Amino acid sequence: MRLLVLSFCAGTGFVSCFTELPGWGWILPVSVIGLLMAGITLLRPDWHRPVLLPWMLLAGLSYVLVTAQGRVDSRLPPEWEGRDLLVEGIIQELPEMQGERLRFTLAIDRLFFPPANAGNTDPKSVPWQGNLRLSWYQGHPADFYAGERWQLLIRAFRPTGFMNPGGFDYERWMLLAGQDGSGYVRRSDLNRRLAPAAALSLARWRQSLRDAIGQLAPAGQAALLQGLGVADRSAIDTGVLEVLRRTGTSHLLAISGLHIG
Template sequence: MAADRTLSPLFGPACAAALVAGALVCVLLPVLPPLWASVAATVVAALGWVLRWRGRAAAALLFGLAWTCCHGYWAMQTQLPAGSAAQDVLVRGQVIDLPKETPAHTRFEFRVDASDAMPTLRGKRLQVLWHAPRGGPTDAGLDQRRLLHAGADWQLSLRVRPPRSRINPGGFDGERQALLRGLAGNASVRDSNSTRQLRPAHGLPAWRERTSAAIARQIAHPSARFIQALALGDTRRLSDVDWAQLRALGLTHLIAISGFHVGLVAGFAALLCSALWRSWPGLARFWPRPQAAACAAAAAAAGYAVVAGSELPTVRTALMIAVLALARVARRPVTVA
């Protein structure tokens, strides 16, 4: 029995640290190892992690490295092949985020639902740039560009190319950003005459845009842009000066939706659920109050993460709250150790 105490638990601190370290090693690699080697290492490491032996932490380290490599290959396969030539295609799909409009162009994410010329684009997401026409603000193309709303279905004539960006040191890495956001490539609208709206704005993206516009109307003050960012993650109206001031104050991590916001929503949901159970004690006969409050917090966190655009900080926080709620429902002890 004394030898068993020297073994690292399956999900103990040693294995958890080794798993994270393995993933970090993969991130630092200049080139991904071959896919076949990554898959084989993942299987072997998973077996070594499950078995009870003294090398369990080392197996977790290898699993973190190999699994992250496999995930990197899967993420790269969703993108258009690097170095492929730009192609002009006619696509149909949906605007899935809030369009960012400037006098020179409109930028938005577009999910392709159908493309006769490039069937491989179906289901993939593109970063689309719609430039203002040369005719100026009175041109019909600019008016059509202003009809673009989140959640609307459009037919667009696009020039599609793989993700690319400048490689200046210290500059913005567009290829990295495309990989993080799951974008298959970049595109620009080529022929405004071939574009047309197939279906008006609908669904959750349209609701976000309408709610953001309602906040601007109800507050009717320049500070409404901060409320839009804090409530819905809509940072379209924040200027470069705003971001510079927020960086100087150390508030950039709070102005857009972060884990702190999701935690507040989950906490309020838990308090409301607890108050409801205290007001009607008979509810405890069907469901214990601590478990109900935990599930309410998890549901509120998940819902708010979806409403806020499902950014990485919000999804991460919602998942951790769900794990905590699952532990409460399973009556498992929860500690900070």
């Protein structure tokens, strides 16, 4: 059994050798064969183990290919980039204030193309769901909380980034963070809160505690307390993070608050 598990894990790791995903034309046949043979492996424990090892490797390969291709396909379609989109969704995690800019993640479950002119009052509904990292530069409300449901007029773009060796790979970070695109909120009368956060929303309670710490403690101390208490490190100064790194104590922020965050 251990060899079968190791073979499956080897199949999942083999995908790292690919320079690009092969596409559904290859993934689907490989997945069907891999899952079929994995099922036979479970139903026929009397088979010679070495015969089953390549099939378990194929099953592991299939699992990762299907998952990875699904994540790539969930990104914002390229034909929607730079267009006005009317979306509805729930605020995820904790909104961050960066100067005059409000940043947040919106889990979209409804998307519309707004009317092109005043005579057409019915927006066109489009079936798409995903997470977008949005910025709101002007006119954002002071009371903006995680867990709330909002309708927003936005412009969004697919995840892109520089490919410089040794540099920060923003596109990779977006993929690992489950972000399907980024964009900004347009100034519009269509922007409005549709529903408050649920009474038992964990994200809403985290934000309330974070805001309370920010009001009661000095700025520098508040940022550390927020990081340690509710796993929100957005307000910590880069100089403080460097001190933590040099003193070998940065792991305190990494592990503290994870029971909440």
